């Protein structure tokens with residue numbers, strides 16, 4: 653029912669925005685990023701109004717008149733349905749990031765698996781991801797629909813464009829709805845790639861020189877992202893090898909023997 657493409661940009665009529673939200677709802681549903689009535693999508697209609705998906709409706713089955721308009725405090729201004737209790741997460745992003753005009757929240761399987769394992773997607777494994785998102789951190793757990801959740805996200809929102817929420821899902825955002833959706837899609841795609849490298853038992857990370865070249869390219873391409881880059885973001889080949897210790901079999905056996913000897917001495921004493 654909904655188109656397989658929407659145009660970029662945030663300057664559209666309200667009717668166009670309503671159709672776009674339904675199209676993205678259909679995409680997140682059909683790509684398996686949400687189950688049942690999970691997930692929510694929103695965008696800035698103007699400086700004072702947010703257009704958002706309703707609670708308790710499957711995001712693949714929404715129609716434009718299901719959508720709800722609220723102010724920036726979440727107070728309903730229009731709509732026969734109600735906004736999700738997770739809208740507070742979206743409102744936090746709009747308050748903290750004046751450059752952001754759209755937010756997508758979903759529970760894509762692999763990225764949510766990383767979130768549930770408490771593992772950030774922060775390794776320099778794929779050049780395009782370093783270029784576009786930098787790192788995807790994990791925000792500590794907070795009960796959905798409560799201030800705990802927004803408090804956990806708050807310190808990260810200014811520095812990242814996609815965040816894993818522990819034991820919950822993913823929130824991604826950008827200057828328009830297409831960008832926010834693409835960041836959700838990239839997060840899940842990267843999580844799949846990262847998982848495959850884990851299954852293969854081997855990860856070859858980009859060097860810090862390669863990462864620096866990508867960051868220079870980001871400036872050249874005029875990519876406007878918050879993507880933070882620091883000592884630990886993204887994790888490069890050098891930062892991993894600095895933590896790695898290599899032992900010969902003999903050295904390892906000597907260490908184990910010594911530990912066992914100490915333990916025996918302790919239990920005898």
Ligand SMILES: [Zn+2]
Pocket residue numbers: 690691738757758759796820821
């Ligand atoms: Zn959720």
